[in-house]
Amino acid sequence: MTSATDSPSPAAPRLIATDLDGTLLRDDKTVSDRTIAALAAAEEAGIEVFFVTGRPARWMDVVSDHVHGHGLAICANGAAVADLHADGKLVKVRPLGRDIALDIVHTLRAATPGVSFAVELTTGIHYEPAYPPFHLDPGATVAAAEKLLHEETPGTGAPVLKLLAHHAELAPDDFLALARTAAGHEASFTRSSPTALLEISGPGVSKASTLALCCAERGISPAEVVAFGDMPNDVEMLRWAGTSYAMGNAHPAAIAAASGRTATNGDDGVAVVIERILAERRSADAAR
Template identity: 75%
Template sequence: MGDDAPVSDEALTATTPAPAALPRPRLIATDLDGTLLRNDKTVSDRTVAALAAAEEAGIQVCFVTGRPARWMDVVSEHVHGHGLAICANGASVVDLRRGGAIVEVRPLLDEDALAVVESLRALAPGVSFAVERSGGIHYEPHYPPFHLDPAATVAPVEKLLAEDAEHADQPVLKLLAHHTRLAPDEFLDLARRGAARRAEFTRSSPSALLEISALGVSKASTLARWCAAREISPEEVVAFGDMPNDMEMLAWAGTSYAMANAHPEVLAATTGRTASNEADGVAVVIEQLLHGL
């Protein structure tokens, strides 16, 4: 099959490359949705056991996700070791042992967010926006009700980002932009080519939903900072992911695996392949890796 073709679970009873042939890792960095979590947003018993075994073997586990801190309950009971997670595509580091308390923020400045809004309104008429702040999400009236929050402020994004906005004391973690007519990858490409060069653009949703962070902020850059502070080199990191917002992290890590269900660009850019999230692909690699130690 071609490099960008989806890989079936049946073809991945053993992962490629074989973990036993790789250097001993010190850290496993894994995405959540579409990667560690099954489609029903649960962590399988097999994966729970594999994560615990990795920690017991002295390998740290770090969850690296586009989710905000308030949506980390899906894995909070499976925390071992340090208990820190990288959230909002690198915009925040949270302590899962303290109920998801944010311990570090890399914010998107209001003026940069407003410049992006202006650009995208001109490039993609019909776009709607939401603002993810450290304390919660706020959105425009026509933004799709993906996850309704009764505490959200509903107003034009320019008002949500104003200096006197109700939640202006909470830093912006990311700006979200949704389009009802553009295809997801088309929207992402349009934004990256034509929007103001004051932010990072990525996506992880099956819909045309862009996730916009401060310039230089990504899963990879925050993970690299986190690892450098602990004297962990890229060669000592094994990473897992499935969507465009994982690509920089997968490229940075010394060893990386795309899930069988991954986006075609992720499959094309990653030499390591494993089974799908539904078939516990992360656990498959961890088990093989630990067998080789």
């Protein structure tokens, strides 16, 4: 693992996009004082910070106090944009069609026997009896995915943000490869958990594509973005950003996608880079 960055920072970054779990957050799910200070300093210097995560908006309390001016966070791997200044209100939704989700359920049941599912709606998550329970969501409905996805009247149900698929026996990367082969033409498949847990979004939906939409609204180009991540669900974002860093604890796919590496999440790898960017900016200003 590296303890220092090994790629140059951009000359004039306008936006920092960072994953949370395994990246900005330490393993105990807290944000260190050093990282809090670095995020505040970036905002003070006029660099927007976007949290870009697989988490749903209701699980963003770990960083809601550290979202500054714009208040926005990209959640559910790009399926939603939430306003954390308004209690996580969703201001943009990119859903997975229920018909597509149902077809994927049937396809994966046949291709990977033993799979179990959860359905993440804009209103909360629900899951099958065999699926690992969500202790943070005690009000979830437990039923077969076919029932969870059923609508009495088409178009009246809450939008589906993600379909999640879990397998107790397959290796995580093997499961992802099998699922993409079986149904990758229908939706976006990725993963961020150390277990065999897949996250399935609508076609073309990813952290990168939603970040690109948010940047376009602000007139920010990919070259002006610095991104951080550690898992396969960060790969597209790391490739899209003009400058990107895989964490010292990152998955090989994230390392291959990034233009550089930084320290681990436990060693404040995001803060290390932000501090360097700001120091270089101060030096450049002093030289003028």
